[in-house]
Amino acid sequence: MQPSQRPPAVSIQGLTKHYANGFQALKGVDLDIQRGEIFALLGPNGAGKTTMISIVCGLVTPSGGRVTVGGFDTARDYRATRSLIGLVPQELTTDAFETVWATVNFSRGLFGKPPDAALVEQVLRDLTLWDKRHEKMMALSGGMKRRVMIAKALSHEPEILFLDEPTAGVDVELRRDMWEMVRKLRERGVTIILTTHYIEEAEEMADRIGVIRQGQLIVVQEKKALMKQLGKKQLTVELEHPLEALPAELAEWNLVLKPGGHTLQREFLAGEGSGVAPLLRRLGELGIGYTDVNTRQSSLEDIFVSLVHEEGARA
Numbered sequence: 001m002q003p004s005q006r007p008p009a010v011s012i013q014g015l016t017k018h019y020a021n022g023f024q025a026l027k028g029v030d031l032d033i034q035r036g037e038i039f040a041l042l043g044p045n046g047a048g049k050t051t052m053i054s055i056v057c058g059l060v061t062p063s064g065g066r067v068t069v070g071g072f073d074t075a076r077d078y079r080a081t082r083s084l085i086g087l088v089p090q091e092l093t094t095d096a097f098e099t100v101w102a103t104v105n106f107s108r109g110l111f112g113k114p115p116d117a118a119l120v121e122q123v124l125r126d127l128t129l130w131d132k133r134h135e136k137m138m139a140l141s142g143g144m145k146r147r148v149m150i151a152k153a154l155s156h157e158p159e160i161l162f163l164d165e166p167t168a169g170v171d172v173e174l175r176r177d178m179w180e181m182v183r184k185l186r187e188r189g190v191t192i193i194l195t196t197h198y199i200e201e202a203e204e205m206a207d208r209i210g211v212i213r214q215g216q217l218i219v220v221q222e223k224k225a226l227m228k229q230l231g232k233k234q235l236t237v238e239l240e241h242p243l244e245a246l247p248a249e250l251a252e253w254n255l256v257l258k259p260g261g262h263t264l265q266r267e268f269l270a271g272e273g274s275g276v277a278p279l280l281r282r283l284g285e286l287g288i289g290y291t292d293v294n295t296r297q298s299s300l301e302d303i304f305v306s307l308v309h310e311e312g313a314r315a
């Protein structure tokens with residue numbers, strides 16, 4: 001089959017979820033995730049991220065809509081879809097009395113894969129767990145337990161890996177190891193779907209970003225395009241002497257004089273020019289001296305906050 005003819009890694013159509021108490025956690029989500037993509041799902045607490053992931057992984061039953069994984073229907077071909085997926089859930093779920101080695105090997109067996117000691121050794125080494133392989137789960141620290149959860153998810157060589165807030169509450173070292181691992185997996189063509197509250201992680205790692213709010217996907221876009229389209233830049237000029245008010249000659253520049261009179265600021269879209277050269281020339285003509293000039297680009301976090309805020313105001 002040509003790559004273009006292969007079905008998406010995950011295809012979600014018209015997905016809805018009403019919980020038993022009547023709460024509607026998903027309100028018609030449509031989304032295709034391509035093979036080999038790193039897709040970051042962002043959203044405030046309670047937006048529906050875990051619900052969506054749990055449905056794709058076959059852990060929660062949808063109320064409506066259809067989900068396919070690697071072309072297989074998650075409802076009809078549950079075993080096929082489940083074997084393609086590795087899930088690192090938010091909650092730690094392991095047997096306290098088992099060793100690390102047994103836990104990870106057992107997990108591989110659950111998916112019907114034959115034992116492969118070399119592969120499990122590699123996974124444990126990659127996650128700095130090799131020295132702990134004989135330890136019982138209950139003797140491990142929280143961070144180490146989380147590493148085991150990741151090792152479990154990787155033990156059956158999934159084509160699609162879900163990471164549900166993988167680095168919430170973990171130390172810097174584990175976070176670094178995680179991202180190293182994600183990079184390696186991506187090189188092997190594994191599709192990675194992650195939810196995170198650390199927006200800088202999505203900014204660094206993701207190819208595409210989806211923003212979910214109150215059960216609806218409000219944005220799905222290439223990260224670069226999103227940042228270009230919605231990102232703002234800010235030009236700041238620090239003045240040599242404070243101004244009491246913005247001179248009328250500068251009215252056309254959309255400048256703001258900050259309290260104290262020492263700083264001029266101008267916001268513009270990332271796609272526009274800053275106009276810094278003509279502005280500085282104009283300041284020179286007006287005899288206004290400056291000590292520093294800088295531009296700052298808004299981060300994905302700024303964009304995320306404004307998106308969620310904006311939609312919230314509209315809802």
Ligand SMILES: Nc1ncnc2c1ncn2[C@@H]1O[C@H](COP(=O)(O)OP(=O)(O)OP(=O)(O)O)[C@@H](O)[C@H]1O
Binds near residue numbers: 021046049
């Ligand atoms: N079993 C359940 N019964 C009723 N409501 C539920 C159930 N599970 C989740 N919810 C509700 O559905 C909404 C979405 O929850 P979900 O866990 O999917 O959000 P999330 O985006 O993953 O949030 P967080 O970032 O806090 O993990 C929340 O309002 C939650 O309270």
